[in-house]
Amino acid sequence: MNKGNILVIGNSGVGKSTLINAVLGEDCAETNWGSEGTTRELELYETDAIPFRIIDTVGFEPSFFKERRAINAVKKWSKESAKSGHEDTGINAIWFCVDGTARKLFPKTINNLSKATAMWKSVPVIVVITKSYSVPEREQNKKMINSAFAKQKSYSKNLCEVLCVVASTFTLNDTAYAPPEGISELIDITSKIMPEGVRGSANDIAKFKLNRKRALSQATVGAATAAGVVVGAIPIPFSDTLYSLQQKLL
Ligand SMILES: Nc1nc2c(ncn2[C@@H]2O[C@H](COP(=O)(O)OP(=O)(O)OP(=O)(O)O)[C@@H](O)[C@H]2O)c(=O)[nH]1
Numbered sequence: 262m263n264k265g266n267i268l269v270i271g272n273s274g275v276g277k278s279t280l281i282n283a284v285l286g287e288d289c290a291e292t293n294w295g296s297e298g299t300t301r302e303l304e305l306y307e308t309d310a311i312p313f314r315i316i317d318t319v320g321f322e323p324s325f326f327k328e329r330r331a332i333n334a335v336k337k338w339s340k341e342s343a344k345s346g347h348e349d350t351g352i353n354a355i356w357f358c359v360d361g362t363a364r365k366l367f368p369k370t371i372n373n374l375s376k377a378t379a380m381w382k383s384v385p386v387i388v389v390i391t392k393s394y395s396v397p398e399r400e401q402n403k404k405m406i407n408s409a410f411a412k413q414k415s416y417s418k419n420l421c422e423v424l425c426v427v428a429s430t431f432t433l434n435d436t437a438y439a440p441p442e443g444i445s446e447l448i449d450i451t452s453k454i455m456p457e458g459v460r461g462s463a464n465d466i467a468k469f470k471l472n473r474k475r476a477l478s479q480a481t482v483g484a485a486t487a488a489g490v491v492v493g494a495i496p497i498p499f500s501d502t503l504y505s506l507q508q509k510l511l
């Protein structure tokens with residue numbers, strides 16, 4: 262199957278690897294295309310089930326040189342892979358991860374990272390607000406992202422979607438926790454923006470999403486039980502997993 266490539270970027274610790282695990286599953290294959298020299302700086306993940314590879318980059322720290330290093334590693338990878346006969350090495354979308362618990366950093370972070378990715382002039386960017394545990398803060402976070410992008414005139418047209426995501430259950434205390442959320446939407450949006458020919462069948466993607474939902478909701482039940490939480494009293498109503506959790510409990 263031809264596959265698209267998703268570049269995951271964001272500061273160190275925002276939750277890029279946790280996000281990738283939530284999307285692909287912990288046992289997904291790690292692949293090392295391209296020159297050996299690049300594998301220390303980026304890692305490729307893929308599974309047969311979805312039509313895109315996910316490229317995990319070294320955490321960008323908000324330092325120009327560290328950003329350059331990660332970007333150069335991806336460039337090198339594309340070049341080497343193209344030379345070795347693989348054609349599908351272009352970047353088709355960027356998941357731009359920002360930390361939902363560190364809102365005040367957003368404008369600066371967006372500024373730095375959009376500069377670092379300026380070479381992919383027309384690649385759609387999906388902003389993933391990771392660790393979106395707090396429901397009331399989500400709208401505010403989205404607004405901040407939108408206005409920070411709006412200030413970057415030449416780059417703002419690349420903004421495709423802003424999504425609030427919880428990649429793995431976050432337990433606040435014995436009675437409150439935020440279950441995984443937003444993963445299906447991310448898979449959906451990403452699949453839709455893949456170019457013709459690498460889009461995968463809607464059926465396969467639906468099946469894959471359902472499997473991921475099940476796996477994530479099982480993990481939620483596990484975490485909740487470990488924390489002594491009464492699973493029936495979920496305080497956060499708008500979750501991906503709520504429905505399947507309820508099914509499980511019936
Ligand atoms: N509970 C919970 N923890 C999260 C979530 N996302 C990230 N974390 C935690 O945040 C920390 C950093 O996450 P990573 O996925 O390692 O971050 P990263 O962006 O890959 O970091 P680098 O590899 O250093 O660039 C880890 O302790 C994760 O468990 C989430 O959705 N839920």
Ligand SMILES: [Mg+2]
Nearest residue numbers: 277278279317
């Ligand atoms: Mg990581």
